Amino acid sequence: MKTRIFDPTRREVLTGLGAGFAASAAGLMAGGAAPLVTAQLALQARPATLVLTPGQPATPIWELAAVSHLGNVRLKRGDRCEVVFRNELPVPLAPVWYGLNGPTAADPLRGRAPTAPDATETSIISITNAGTLLADFRLFEDGLKHPARPLPIIAAESDRVAVDRDVVLLIEEWRVRQDGTALPPGREPKDTTPLYTINGQPSFELSTSAGERLRLRFINGSQRSVLAIKLENHDVRMIALDGQPAEPFPARNGALVLAPGARADAVVDAATSAPFLLHDGKEARRVGSLTISGERARERRAPMLQPLPSNDLPEKLDLKGAMRFDVALGAPEAGWIRPASFSTGSAPAFRAKAGRTIALALKNPAPVTTVFHLHGHHFRLLDKLDDGWKPYWLDTLAIEPGQTQRIAFAATSPGRWLMESVATDWAAPRLVRWYAVE
Template sequence: MPENRPGPSTVAAPCGPSRRAVLGAGALGAGLAVFPSVGGAQPATPAPEPRNLVPGALKARLKPEPAPETALWAFDGKAAPPVVRTRHGEPVRLKVENRTNKPLSLHWHGVRNRNAMDGVGGVTQPPIAPGADFTYAFTPPDAGTFLMRPLVVGGSSEPSGRGLAGMLIVEEKVLPPVDRDIPLLMQDWRLDDQAALLAFGQTPFAAASGRLGNLVTVNGRPTPEAIEAPPNARLRLRLANACNARATRIRFDGLKVYVVAVDGQPTDTFEPLRATLPFGPGTRYDLLVDLPSSAVSGAITALIGEGLALASITTRGEPVAGNRSPIGPVGVNTLLPAEVKLQNAVRRDIAITGGARIDKAKPEVEPSYSGDPARIWAMNGVSGAAGQPPLFTVKRGQVVVLAIKNETAFTQGLHLHGHAFRLLHNLDDGWEPYWLDTFQLPEGRTARIAFLADNPGRWLISAAVLERFDTGLWTSFEVA
């Protein structure tokens, strides 16, 4: 860390990423920070007419012929997940018309939203019944790359596993100079030999690693996503993981990339250590890459099996003319607090328990679980369920430090709603120099996160793996 880092009483804005920060990226967590208008009046911008988002049944080709098409769910009758773009400061209105046979709600993963618009069916809103509709109306406080994911208490895994996902891109008021801005949304699918979706609701999956697919797509299409751009072009790549459960690492082959935002929040620019980054469900990265003047062929590879190319990048056509300034930050979010003072923080411990048991003496034996299939996981001994009181309540403006201990046999992906946190070092003597809203907590480990509770409402701390969320791995807190 920088030599002028704060002591244990203060977490300040980063001076720049250190080698330790990049090395520690395997524990990337999510950070949402305070913004002045949270819970208050929204800017007096005229409300636009709502854009319709219509989830419903669709058949699409996920496997090559002669395999049949797959019956899945999609938005607006298109296999490609929607990418909703808006400009920072502009209101968003999205009318969701549910044409599936299951209750739905859409969580705007990473948006520091008004509580009523957070999109957790059964907590912040009633689920949208089949045949009904609901309009999400909010003004995103931050520019950045965000996800839309189904999130209904007890019913998130199936709509996501059937294909419902998308991206919300809030562009900066002053756009960084790039030639192309390319979203790349990863999903995986669990299919049988006839390309049909396998059954949902299986307890062994929920009690272990979650529903891991056997086919990966990017932007709703078979991999790799082919990207062609002129020599000398500067690309902005927005990578997002919308899988139910698959956590992996991604490697950049033949490309020199720079990270400019993590989980939607801008960061000091850095190169990934060993050209790889951790990539768990809910995680997003904004990357900049300058293509050379000569021919190049590069790839973004998921470290699945022997390696799976998610996207290929090749140069083609006439070079982009002119000289560019060096790659630098895409901006600074001035709404994030300059520091989070820990002296008088409210401190709470959270223990994650439950799940299948693993016999380490017999690694060939599948994990086993014999308890209640609806309450597989717990936080502080309680499985999340609609109607439960919050775990704790704090006054608006208080600093909160959570010590989260993973007592299960599996790495846990966790997501904080409504706020930003810093991932603290083990002795509270420093911090990781990025803001996050999702992070991975290995088994047997404890992580400490710090955030300023400045967004009124009831907020979740939830599993990013949706099968675990559906079976109890979440809790909530209230900001009064």
């Protein structure tokens, strides 16, 4: 009998698939002191409601909420965070942390079995890198009865970043029925209307003073759509992608294009009231606004925007000595399967030696754009001639129909890690495979 990915044996749990918890437990059993916990976070998976359509009843949803925090969850790079997770929903679930690298990342293949309904689990998560993270249980979407909301998490840099305000903008996509209820993804969306929110609001308003420097953390919390978001009449400068610093560069035409699950940090000097415009590939719509109120924050700004501190990813990758693999996205014959049916007994997409550079040729054979997400590592997007890479790191990539994109990463995190593939079609299933770094 195969061991399912989300139902590890007692022996697997105790021997350390959850690296952060296992390290702490091993220290205690050996008689030593456990590493110091520097932060605490209480999470709940719970039912909730959200008003999506004016004049309609609130829509039932499920959400991952931080009951220990008022406002955004803010941790620091280097924290060892004790996470207490309570599952108030009727299906087994576990939060998955997107954007964390290293052996202590909370990846389902390395963690415990999902938490049963009406149960509580405690674990230790090491915040190995600063950046915009996302905690999410929607990997378990086959069991979700309602659409669900993820939880943004800010892992702050060790040094203060010179901005006046730090704002999270979680963009979400909904498919709303005529009665005001919303359809979970993975189902045929007939007789529904697409609707988009920022921070749970169909019309989001951000109020600020003229001249304020804003760090805007855009998160595409939708599950199927590649979205473009634009703040009209402003110079938008990118400083991080998928939680990793980038050399500051201007957004093309002031617009950010984000695959589902992708994150982008931008800096904007507020100049004038302006709308946030969102484009879903079919039409542009106004989803919010920046409203200038009060007096100018200051008269002059330093023209140079400094890069964020490094998260210590390698400056160079050894492409000549790279281990190379071809990965066809979403193909059942290639081993892609729904998470609920996944087994650790299945063949990995590839096995790699720790410390080596891994180069993947990601082919999308589907007739629609497909989104790829890599757990455990960030990657460079390679140039078409495979002789260099784009000057930023990613963990999520949208690949157009029939196209092949090449990526590379340094295999620094030994273990078994998930890869995700999902077509940009609301009815398409989320699929997974795994890879090994040994």
